[in-house]
Amino acid sequence: MITIKNLTKIYNSKNSNVIAVDNLNLKVNEGDIYGIIGLSGAGKSSLLRCINLLEKPTKGEVLLDNLTINSTTHNIIDITKLSSNKLREVRKQIGIIFQHFNLLMNSTVYDNIAFPLKLNKVPKLSIDKKVNELLELVDLKEKKYFYPSQLSGGQKQRVGIARCLSTNPKIILCDEATSALDPSTTDSILNLLKLINKKFNITIVLITHEMDVIKKICNKVAVMQDGKIVEEGLVLDVFSNPKTEISNSFFDKNLSIPNSLKDKFYPNIMLKLTFKGISATSPVIHELSKKFEVEFNIICGCIDVIQETQVGSLIITLNNDLDTINSITKFLKSMQVEVEVINFD
Ligand SMILES: Nc1ncnc2c1ncn2[C@@H]1O[C@H](COP(=O)(O)OP(=O)(O)OP(=O)(O)O)[C@@H](O)[C@H]1O
Ligand SMILES: [Mg+2]
Numbered sequence: 001m002i003t004i005k006n007l008t009k010i011y012n013s014k015n016s017n018v019i020a021v022d023n024l025n026l027k028v029n030e031g032d033i034y035g036i037i038g039l040s041g042a043g044k045s046s047l048l049r050c051i052n053l054l055e056k057p058t059k060g061e062v063l064l065d066n067l068t069i070n071s072t073t074h075n076i077i078d079i080t081k082l083s084s085n086k087l088r089e090v091r092k093q094i095g096i097i098f099q100h101f102n103l104l105m106n107s108t109v110y111d112n113i114a115f116p117l118k119l120n121k122v123p124k125l126s127i128d129k130k131v132n133e134l135l136e137l138v139d140l141k142e143k144k145y146f147y148p149s150q151l152s153g154g155q156k157q158r159v160g161i162a163r164c165l166s167t168n169p170k171i172i173l174c175d176e177a178t179s180a181l182d183p184s185t186t187d188s189i190l191n192l193l194k195l196i197n198k199k200f201n202i203t204i205v206l207i208t209h210e211m212d213v214i215k216k217i218c219n220k221v222a223v224m225q226d227g228k229i230v231e232e233g234l235v236l237d238v239f240s241n242p243k244t245e246i247s248n249s250f251f252d253k254n255l256s257i258p259n260s261l262k263d264k265f266y267p268n269i270m271l272k273l274t275f276k277g278i279s280a281t282s283p284v285i286h287e288l289s290k291k292f293e294v295e296f297n298i299i300c301g302c303i304d305v306i307q308e309t310q311v312g313s314l315i316i317t318l319n320n321d322l323d324t325i326n327s328i329t330k331f332l333k334s335m336q337v338e339v340e341v342i343n344f345d
Contacts, residue, residue, distance in 0.1 A: 022227030038224035095164030
């Protein structure tokens with residue numbers, strides 16, 4: 001659906017040039033809810049804004065599938081090469097949702113949602129039908145004639161989502177869409193995005209610095225640092241086995257052991273076990289102790305649910321010779337448990 005090739009975005013100013021996106025490649029498939037996570041300043045918003053050309057890339061291609069321009073549907077178009085008229089057509093098919101809602105404060109909920117349709121000169125009756133359908137979808141029928149100042153943050157974001165859906169987009173870009181909301185309102189907005197993704201098969205790219213957002217609705221994730229993607233994949237894989245330090249800081253918070261505590265267990269071997277899906281619900285540890293008669297000490301553990309799959313982690317120490325540890329590791333892997341030896345340095 002979206003293929004980004006060698007994308008670079010440099011902001012030039014008198015005193016400095018900032019490389020916000022650095023030769024980045026990314027592929028998002030149709031139907032994905034693709035999360036991009038990174039610290040502040042990583043370049044997430046710059047990347048997102050390059051996808052609909054709100055920012056003009058300095059270099060690179062933004063290839064989009066299956067877009068309609070002048071009633072012709074194109075397989076693949078590089079939107080960086082389009083004229084401004086054609087780009088306007090493309091933008092109607094890419095919705096965007098902002099952290100601070102960006103609503104028209106002097107217009108009612110109804111008029112905010114109707115705004116893109118009026119711009120596109122849609123007949124009044126069709127606008128009325130569409131807006132009423134969308135009010136129903138986002139559960140704001142009762143607030144139709146309210147002004148944004150009379151709405152809660154969550155309700156404002158529902159208006160933002162309805163407005164974005166009014167032009168029947170194929171792609172929705174969300175820039176920190178829930179960062180200004182409390183946890184339970186965040187959940188309801190994320191559920192709405194998930195519903196939209198499933199019901200209308202809309203591909204969603206969302207950026208966030210909150211791991212919980214990724215865990216709740218994304219199927220894929222990319223971790224961004226200094227304008228580059230340093231790790232990407234299925235959320236379940238990246239979450240349960242992060243490979244870079246930055247991913248670890250997002251995905252592995254619950255199980256980081258302070259070095260001072262690690263020293264306490266030296267010279268025992270410390271293993272981190274990750275259980276996913278079937279292995280999370282089977283009595284693996286019981287089998288292990290029966291088979292090897294090992295004595296182990298559980299240091300810490302946690303369980304999470306990602307994409308409706310359980311993922312558990314457990315850190316244990318063992319006082320065995322290396323051969324036994326190797327056999328144990330082999331056995332655990334055969335039970336689909338990921339095993340990592342934790343170093344003491
Ligand atoms: N319009 C601009 N002009 C100059 N520099 C900019 C501009 N927009 C962003 N930058 C710089 O580009 C870098 C990336 O910014 P960007 O807003 O893309 O990061 P981000 O990952 O979205 O951060 P945050 O999580 O804080 O929103 C930063 O160093 C920022 O200062
Ligand atoms: Mg940002």
